[in-house]
Structure formats: structure tokens, C-alpha cells
Amino acid sequence: MAGGGIGGALGGLIGLACAVLPGPAPIAPVSSVDTSLWSAATLERGRQIAAAGDCAVCHTAPGGQTNAGGFALETPFGTVYSTNLTPDRETGIGTWSYEAFQRAMRKGIARDGSHLYPAFPYTAFAKMSESDMMALYAYLMSQPAVRNSPPRTKLPFPMNQRPLVAGWNWLFHDERAFVPDETRSAQWNRGKYLVDGAGHCGACHTPRNAIGAEKGGFAYLTGGSAEGWDAPSLVGSRAAPVPWTEDTLFDYLRTGFSAEHGVAAGPMGPVVAGLSTLPESDVRAISHYIASLSPRVDPAVSADAAAAHAVRASAAQTLDDEGGRRIFESACAVCHAESGGVGHFGVRPLMGLNTSVALATPDNLLHVLQHGIDRPATAELGYMPGFKDVFDDRQLAELASYIRARYAPGQPAWRDLESASARLRAHAH
Ligand code: HEC
Ligand code: HEC
Ligand code: HEC
Structure with a gap:
């Protein structure tokens, strides 16, 4: 990403923010929030919205307590740490009124009036209805308070100037709530x-x-x-x-x-x-x-395509990638062969059907090969072991190149696989 371009654009935004936009006012802290007012149905609704919004995914540090903050988000502008979202009065949102909460969710402005970075997806949360927002607030305020002060976010200049997010919002943020399209169901x-x-x-x-x-x-x-x-x-x-x-x-x-x-x-x-x-x-x-959003697909057509891809991929082929083939047969086929293989717990994803094998970049495949899948999305899926300590970058490159050639025959070969593997090795997952 071109630093000069960003700097120039931001310079313009600083000017814009300072010239036309007065800073937002703080909202007074509340002394207590009466959580007994909310019904079980409201709290359950709030739980669902929090689940749909992945609040705990971003607001929980690895190994930390739920929603206590400190998760590091890598952005092109630097690391932004999530905040403590529990109702602790000193370190969380325990003194936030509903008004302060919904302003943060819809406008990206914290209770004290400072601007929040759009790494926090308020640009999407602004679309929520009033009743969902209220249920979400009720749910969060009813959770256990956890005292925890996450690391402070310190971005390099000029991004450390929070007021300039006002200019960004002015250009890019549509804070109107969702309006249904009456012509649709x-x-x-x-x-x-x-x-x-x-x-x-x-x-x-x-x-x-x-x-x-x-x-x-x-x-x-x-x-x-x-x-x-x-x-x-x-x-x-x-x-x-x-x-x-x-x-x-x-x-x-x-x-x-x-x-x-x-x-x-x-x-x-x-x-x-x-x-x-x-x-x-x-x-x-x-x-x-x-x-x-896509052209309509007949389920019978997609089922046929899936069957054809699985068969095509399993057809014997002569390929250059002999090293990759051997690694696949010895390390992967037991769990990923199209047929046979010993049984194991979990699902059996087929390489020929997988988007990560057909994407323009090898990153998703290399992530999975190196780190495996130790936190399945749901328990039934099972685990996949990681291979970063088993194979070096050259072997992983051979393996990925073989998988690409055999299972995504219509796509161009990936290049510089060895350096891509080395780059991702440094990346925790
Ligand atoms: C993609 C990651 C991400 C998700 C998902 C997310 N947040 Fe956050 N949130 C952040 C980050 C990062 C910050 C801190 C931003 C900053 O420092 O400017 C933040 C800040 C906040 C704040 C301001 C708190 C304060 O003390 O200033 C509130 C309120 C908040 N989030 C609520 C929520 C709720 C409610 C949800 C779920 C519906 C949610 N967030 C989901 C990343 C996320
Ligand atoms: C012990 C069984 C096992 C072995 C060995 C194994 N996998 Fe997996 N693999 C799985 C399971 C189970 C999943 C799905 C796990 C989940 O989603 O929780 C999976 C998922 C995948 C995915 C899908 C990832 C995605 O994002 O869609 C790919 C690609 C993959 N494995 C490739 C490989 C390759 C290549 C090897 C050999 C180096 C290998 N696996 C070895 C069990 C295994
Ligand atoms: C935090 C980032 C993130 C969010 C939020 C997110 N996704 Fe994803 N999504 C991904 C990534 C990364 C993948 C690739 C996963 C893989 O390779 O196994 C993916 C894969 C998918 C796929 C599979 C695409 C394919 O061709 O294999 C679908 C469908 C999908 N997401 C739908 C959604 C929907 C719908 C939502 C909102 C409810 C959503 N995603 C929210 C990151 C995200």
C-alpha cells in the first residue's frame, strides 16, 4: 500500500476534520444500571445479536476472559487493541448509559467523546434496529464484570490523531439504520x-x-x-x-x-x-x-458439478510434482482421499471442491497446512493436525504446488510458494 498516498489523503482529512467538524461531547457516566428490568426474552435476543456480531471473537484476548478486551487486530495502519466490553465500572463499559452505547455502535464515538477506529465495525452495526440495539445493551450489561485494562492502541502519526476519523466518517460512514426493500420478501x-x-x-x-x-x-x-x-x-x-x-x-x-x-x-x-x-x-x-446476489443455480446442477470435480480430481494424472504427490499420499490421503482410507472422527473435505485450492493466492491453503485446524467451527468437524514442524518451506511448496496442479487444473500455478510459506510461518494463526 502506498504510504505517500495515504499520508496525503490523511493530511487532507485532518484539515477537513479540523475545519468543519466540532468534536463530539462526552456523555455523563451513569452511577448504576438496573439489570433486573430486562426480561429473559430480551436477554436471549441480545445474546443472539452478540453471537451474530462476533463481539466476543474480537473483544477476547487469546486465553483471556470473555469480552475483557486486549485482542490485537492487525490493520494496514498498525495494531488496534479491542476494549473491555464487560460492565466493569473502571475498565469496561459499566458506566455507559444506553445513549453512550448506541452512539458508539452507530457513530463510532466512545463515551468520553473520542473517535473509535473503524477496525471496530460500527459502520455495519449502525444498521441495527433500535430494539436489537437495546437487547444487545441489556445482554452485555447483564454479563459478569471483569476488571482488565487491555493494552492501549498506539498507531503511528497521523493515525494516532483520533479526531481525523471524523473526516473518514464524513466520507465513508453511512449511519442510517437498515431500510427494508419493499419489493423483496x-x-x-x-x-x-x-x-x-x-x-x-x-x-x-x-x-x-x-x-x-x-x-x-x-x-x-x-x-x-x-x-x-x-x-x-x-x-x-x-x-x-x-x-x-x-x-x-x-x-x-x-x-x-x-x-x-x-x-x-x-x-x-x-x-x-x-x-x-x-x-x-x-x-x-x-x-x-x-x-x-449471484445468478440462480439449480441444486441438481451444483450436485452434478461436485460429483464431476471429485471424479476429475481422482483420475490418475501424470504430473511433474512427484515430491508433492508423495507427501500428499503419505501425510494427507488418510484423511482426504476421495474414497477409502481409514475412518477418522470428523469430516473429509475433498481438495477438488475446496475454494482455498482454487483461489488466486495460496495463503489460505498454506495457513491450514502449517497450522492445521485446532479450533473447529463446530465440534462435529474434527481437528486437522498442523505440519509446520514436519515439513520445511520447500516441502510445503512442493505439496501446495501438487495440490494446485492436481485439484485445480483450470487455475494458473501459484508462484513463489516457498517464500509465501516462509512469510506465513511467521504469522501466528
Ligand atoms: C472486528 C473486530 C470487532 C468486532 C467483531 C467487534 N468489535 Fe467492538 N471494538 C473493536 C475494537 C478494535 C475496538 C477499539 C477501537 C478503538 O480503540 O478505536 C472496539 C470498541 C468497541 C466499543 C467502544 C468501547 C470503549 O470502551 O471505547 C464498543 C462499545 C464495542 N466495541 C462494542 C462491540 C459490540 C457490542 C460488538 C458485537 C456486536 C463488537 N464491539 C464487535 C473490535 C471489534
Ligand atoms: C488426521 C486427519 C487429517 C490429516 C492427516 C490431514 N487433514 Fe486436512 N483436514 C482434516 C479435517 C478433519 C479437516 C476439517 C477440520 C475442521 O474444519 O474442523 C481438514 C481440513 C482441510 C482443508 C480445508 C481447509 C479449508 O479452509 O477449507 C484442507 C485444504 C486440508 N485439510 C488439507 C490437508 C492436507 C494437504 C493434508 C496433508 C498435509 C491434510 N489436510 C492432512 C483432517 C486431516
Ligand atoms: C472475520 C472475517 C470474516 C467475517 C466477519 C465473515 N467471513 Fe466469511 N470467510 C472468511 C474467510 C477468511 C473465509 C475463508 C475460509 C476458509 O478458507 O476456510 C470465509 C469463507 C466464507 C464462505 C465460503 C466461501 C467459499 O467459496 O469457500 C462463505 C459462504 C462465507 N465466508 C460467508 C460469510 C457470511 C455470510 C458472513 C457474514 C454472516 C461472513 N462470511 C463473515 C472471513 C470472514
């Missing part, structure tokens, strides 16, 4: 509300511009990135070997596995873990809406 609108609002799917699946804003229009949900992973396109995906249907999307989003595609790994795992606790109708609505 209730299910479609429900799905769009969850995708664009609490679910913040676009935060990972929509590409961003040079200063970190999601691109609009035709770029919507066409593929972005998250924590060093590619978040594939959800619209007419060319990387998915088999087109997605409403039903396969539902299986994937609900359980973390679709037999026609594979598993949800990396940053998608915790998303599915949250979705799996929502009412089934909500996940149906999300699948219905996502499917509506």
Missing part, C-alpha cells in the same frame, strides 16, 4: 439486515480502498481479507469450484461444512461458531440473501 430483507448489520460480513468479504473503507457498488462482497487470510468472493465466485446454492450456503454457515465445498477455517470458523447458535430461520435468511 421478508426473508430476503431479514437476511440482508443480518449480513449488512450485526453479521458485518462485508468487513472481511468486501475489498477496501487505500484508507481502509469498504468499496461500494459492484465491489460489495466480492472478496476481501482478514487476519492474513483471503475472504473469498460471495458473489458469483469464480474461485469456488462448484457454484454455491442456498442450501449449500446454509449447511456451510450453520455447521461449518458443506459436502459440495468444504469447511469454514481461519477467521470464518468463529463466525460460523456464532451463527450456529442463532435461530435456524436467521441462518436460512442469510443464505437466501447471499444466494440472491
Whole structure:
């Protein structure tokens, strides 16, 4: 990313922010919040929204207490730490009124009036309805208070100037709540509300511009990135070997596995873990809406395509990648062969159906090869061992190159696999 371009653009934003926008006022702390007022139904609704919004995914540090903050988000501008979201009065949001909470969620402004960085997806959360926002507040305020002061975020100049986020908001943030499209069904609108609002799917699946804003229009949900992973396109995906249907999307989003595609790994795992606790109708609505963004696919056609890909991939081929083939046969086939193999707990994703094998970059595949999958999206999926201590970068490069050639024959070979593997080795997962 071009530093000069960012600096120049930010310089302009500083000027803009200072010239036209008065700083927001603090909202007075409240002495106590009466949590006995809320019904069990409201609290359950709030729990669901928190699950759909992955609050605990970002607000919990590895090994730390739920929502106590300190999770480090790597952004192109530096590391941003999440805050303590428990109702602790000193270190959390215990003194936040509902008014302060909803201002943060809709406008990205903290109780003390300072601007929050858009690494916190308030740009999506702003779409939430008033009643969902209230239920979310009720739920969070009813959770145990945890005293914990997470590390402070210190970005380099000029990003350490929080007021300039006002300029960013002015350019990129639409804080209007969701407006249903009357020409569409209730299910479609429900799905769009969850995708664009609490679910913040676009935060990972929509590409961003040079200063970190999601691109609009035709770029919507066409593929972005998250924590060093590619978040594939959800619209007419060319990387998915088999087109997605409403039903396969539902299986994937609900359980973390679709037999026609594979598993949800990396940053998608915790998303599915949250979705799996929502009412089934909500996940149906999300699948219905996502499917509506692509040309309609007949389920029979996608099933045929899946069968054809599995067969094509298993057909004997003569390839140069003899080293990679040997590694695959000895280390992977036991769990990933198209047929046979010894039984094991969990699912059996097929390489020929997997988007990560057909993507433009090898990053997702290399992440999985090195680190395995030690936190399955749902318990039924099983675990995959990591191979970073078993194979060196050269062997992993041979393996990935073989998998690419054999299982994604229509795609160009990946280049510089060895250095890509070395780069990802340094990356925790
Ligand atoms: C993608 C990661 C991510 C997700 C998901 C996320 N947050 Fe955050 N949140 C952050 C970060 C990072 C900050 C701190 C931003 C900053 O320092 O400017 C933050 C800050 C906040 C704040 C301001 C708190 C304070 O003390 O200033 C609130 C309130 C908040 N988040 C609520 C939520 C809720 C509620 C959810 C779930 C619906 C949620 N967040 C989901 C990353 C996330
Ligand atoms: C924190 C980032 C993040 C968020 C938020 C997120 N995703 Fe994902 N998603 C990913 C990544 C990364 C992958 C690739 C996973 C893999 O390779 O196993 C993925 C994969 C997928 C896939 C499979 C695509 C394919 O062709 O294999 C679907 C479908 C999907 N996500 C839908 C959604 C929906 C719907 C939402 C919102 C409810 C969502 N995602 C929110 C990061 C995210
Ligand atoms: C002990 C069984 C086992 C072995 C050995 C194994 N895997 Fe896996 N693999 C799994 C399971 C189970 C999953 C799904 C886990 C989950 O999602 O929780 C998986 C998932 C995957 C995925 C899907 C990742 C995604 O993002 O969609 C790929 C690709 C993969 N394995 C490749 C390999 C390769 C290549 C090897 C050999 C180096 C290998 N596996 C060895 C069990 C295994």
C-alpha cells in the first residue's frame, strides 16, 4: 500500500476534520444500571445479536476472559487493541448509559467523546434496529464484570490523531439504520439486515480502498481479507469450484461444512461458531440473501458439478510434482482421499471442491497446512493436525504446488510458494 498516498489523503482529512467538524461531547457516566428490568426474552435476543456480531471473537484476548478486551487486530495502519466490553465500572463499559452505547455502535464515538477506529465495525452495526440495539445493551450489561485494562492502541502519526476519523466518517460512514426493500420478501430483507448489520460480513468479504473503507457498488462482497487470510468472493465466485446454492450456503454457515465445498477455517470458523447458535430461520435468511446476489443455480446442477470435480480430481494424472504427490499420499490421503482410507472422527473435505485450492493466492491453503485446524467451527468437524514442524518451506511448496496442479487444473500455478510459506510461518494463526 502506498504510504505517500495515504499520508496525503490523511493530511487532507485532518484539515477537513479540523475545519468543519466540532468534536463530539462526552456523555455523563451513569452511577448504576438496573439489570433486573430486562426480561429473559430480551436477554436471549441480545445474546443472539452478540453471537451474530462476533463481539466476543474480537473483544477476547487469546486465553483471556470473555469480552475483557486486549485482542490485537492487525490493520494496514498498525495494531488496534479491542476494549473491555464487560460492565466493569473502571475498565469496561459499566458506566455507559444506553445513549453512550448506541452512539458508539452507530457513530463510532466512545463515551468520553473520542473517535473509535473503524477496525471496530460500527459502520455495519449502525444498521441495527433500535430494539436489537437495546437487547444487545441489556445482554452485555447483564454479563459478569471483569476488571482488565487491555493494552492501549498506539498507531503511528497521523493515525494516532483520533479526531481525523471524523473526516473518514464524513466520507465513508453511512449511519442510517437498515431500510427494508419493499419489493423483496421478508426473508430476503431479514437476511440482508443480518449480513449488512450485526453479521458485518462485508468487513472481511468486501475489498477496501487505500484508507481502509469498504468499496461500494459492484465491489460489495466480492472478496476481501482478514487476519492474513483471503475472504473469498460471495458473489458469483469464480474461485469456488462448484457454484454455491442456498442450501449449500446454509449447511456451510450453520455447521461449518458443506459436502459440495468444504469447511469454514481461519477467521470464518468463529463466525460460523456464532451463527450456529442463532435461530435456524436467521441462518436460512442469510443464505437466501447471499444466494440472491449471484445468478440462480439449480441444486441438481451444483450436485452434478461436485460429483464431476471429485471424479476429475481422482483420475490418475501424470504430473511433474512427484515430491508433492508423495507427501500428499503419505501425510494427507488418510484423511482426504476421495474414497477409502481409514475412518477418522470428523469430516473429509475433498481438495477438488475446496475454494482455498482454487483461489488466486495460496495463503489460505498454506495457513491450514502449517497450522492445521485446532479450533473447529463446530465440534462435529474434527481437528486437522498442523505440519509446520514436519515439513520445511520447500516441502510445503512442493505439496501446495501438487495440490494446485492436481485439484485445480483450470487455475494458473501459484508462484513463489516457498517464500509465501516462509512469510506465513511467521504469522501466528
Ligand atoms: C472486528 C473486530 C470487532 C468486532 C467483531 C467487534 N468489535 Fe467492538 N471494538 C473493536 C475494537 C478494535 C475496538 C477499539 C477501537 C478503538 O480503540 O478505536 C472496539 C470498541 C468497541 C466499543 C467502544 C468501547 C470503549 O470502551 O471505547 C464498543 C462499545 C464495542 N466495541 C462494542 C462491540 C459490540 C457490542 C460488538 C458485537 C456486536 C463488537 N464491539 C464487535 C473490535 C471489534
Ligand atoms: C472475520 C472475517 C470474516 C467475517 C466477519 C465473515 N467471513 Fe466469511 N470467510 C472468511 C474467510 C477468511 C473465509 C475463508 C475460509 C476458509 O478458507 O476456510 C470465509 C469463507 C466464507 C464462505 C465460503 C466461501 C467459499 O467459496 O469457500 C462463505 C459462504 C462465507 N465466508 C460467508 C460469510 C457470511 C455470510 C458472513 C457474514 C454472516 C461472513 N462470511 C463473515 C472471513 C470472514
Ligand atoms: C488426521 C486427519 C487429517 C490429516 C492427516 C490431514 N487433514 Fe486436512 N483436514 C482434516 C479435517 C478433519 C479437516 C476439517 C477440520 C475442521 O474444519 O474442523 C481438514 C481440513 C482441510 C482443508 C480445508 C481447509 C479449508 O479452509 O477449507 C484442507 C485444504 C486440508 N485439510 C488439507 C490437508 C492436507 C494437504 C493434508 C496433508 C498435509 C491434510 N489436510 C492432512 C483432517 C486431516
